[in-house]
Amino acid sequence: MKPTFIIPGIAWYGYIGLRLNLGAFYxxxxxxxxxxxxxxxxxxxxxxxxxxxxxxxxxxxxxLNTDAVLQNFNETVGKIFDFKIGYRF
Structure with missing residues (x-):
C-alpha cells in the first residue's frame, strides 16, 4: 500500500466492533x-x-492489532500490523 495525501474532512472511517475486558487485558x-x-x-x-x-x-x-483488507484479503492477511501506545481522554 502506498501513502497518499487526504484533504481533512474528505475521508471518513466508520466501524463496528466488540471488546472483551479481562481485568487489565482486553x-x-x-x-x-x-x-x-x-x-x-x-x-x-x-x-x-x-x-x-x-x-x-x-x-x-x-x-497490538493485526489488520486485513476484505477486498484483498488473501494478499493482506498476516501482513499488516499496528501497535499503539495511547491516552484516553
Whole structure:
C-alpha cells in the first residue's frame, strides 16, 4: 500500500466492533469501511482488525492489532500490523 495525501474532512472511517475486558487485558475486533468524496473515492475499502491490549491505568493503554483488507484479503492477511501506545481522554 502506498501513502497518499487526504484533504481533512474528505475521508471518513466508520466501524463496528466488540471488546472483551479481562481485568487489565482486553481482546478486541472490528470491521469498518472507508468513505471518501471527490478525487479520494479510491479510498473505499473495508479493513478488519483483531488484537489485544493492556490498560496500565484508567487512561493509559497499549495495543497490538493485526489488520486485513476484505477486498484483498488473501494478499493482506498476516501482513499488516499496528501497535499503539495511547491516552484516553
Amino acid at each position: 481482546f478486541r475486533g472490528d470491521i469498518g469501511h472507508t468513505l471518501a468524496f471527490g478525487e479520494q473515492l479510491k479510498l473505499g475499502f473495508s479493513p478488519i482488525r483483531q488484537g489485544v491490549g493492556m490498560n496500565f491505568s484508567p487512561n493509559y493503554y497499549t495495543e
